[in-house]
């Protein structure tokens with residue numbers, strides 16, 4: 001029996017940006033990105049050398065709403081595409097847009113499952129997947145996709161690296177943007193595995209003792225924001241990479257200082273400097289272990305001059321380069 005491919009809820013719309021000419025030397029992201037159609041799922045790269053990347057949006061406010069935050073992240077996928085569109089395209093890979101999964105109020109879990117199925121299929125077709133959130137409930141959608149992929153079900157060791165001021169290990173009656181990594185730990189335990197979870201940028205005053213206790217009980221490795229010198233982070237990430245075969249990277253933009261990333265639900269008073277976060281992205285891209293990535297918590301409503309969206313776009317560009 002033929003199983004129909006998983007598709008996003010909303011088809012991709014054309015990207016826009018500055019036009020300098022049609023030649024390769026003028027190429028920007030908006031000219032390079034092509035719509036991804038279900039029948040392309042199994043198609044490999046064209047002339048590009050690296051694994052093709054596929055962008056998927058996760059339009060969700062529901063996790064932040066449930067977590068009592070400032071809603072508006074559902075508009076983030078569009079804002080990040082708008083910030084990526086005009087950037088000069090120097091990548092050695094094809095990039096496709098598969099459209100958006102749309103989370104209706106109250107139906108977060110179903111949206112996470114839909115996005116998970118789309119991600120798993122793309123991963124199994126050899127793509128590097130990029131999920132644009134949404135609040136950090138996006139991470140559980142990513143996890144479902146990654147955990148359902150052949151790479152992980154065939155036994156490759158998965159590592160989850162979170163760049164975030166928060167653990168997001170809350171124990172709540174309903175999933176939210178504050179719970180995804182506890183949900184992952186429980187899902188991994190159900191598969192008789194342990195979640196291999198590391199966080200860079202934890203703000204001590206913004207995580208309660210309960211959250212630190214949960215992190216310790218689960219064996220979470222973390223670096224506090226105040227300890228995030230370039231050297232410490234590089235060494236921490238290198239040690240973590242040694243323990244994994246495939247990596248899922250999740251960037252919560254509130255890991256950055258509020259001056260760099262004001263457009264988030266919970267801006268960081270301290271934050272990890274952008275050059276340090278950018279260096280991590282380069283380190284991960286060079287590792288060859290990156291399976292999937294997402295960017296979460298952009299809230300365009302609170303952004304200033306698209307500053308946060310532009311940082312998100314820049315980091316995605318770095319990770320795919």
Ligand SMILES: N=CN[C@@H](CCC(=O)O)C(=O)O
Nearest residue numbers: 067069136166168177178266
């Ligand atoms: N996504 C997670 N967000 C933080 C929000 C913290 C806050 O609002 O101060 C958390 O739940 O810990």
Ligand SMILES: [Mn+2]
Nearest residue numbers: 136164168252
């Ligand atoms: Mn988070």
Ligand SMILES: [Mn+2]
Nearest residue numbers: 165166252254
């Ligand atoms: Mn956070």
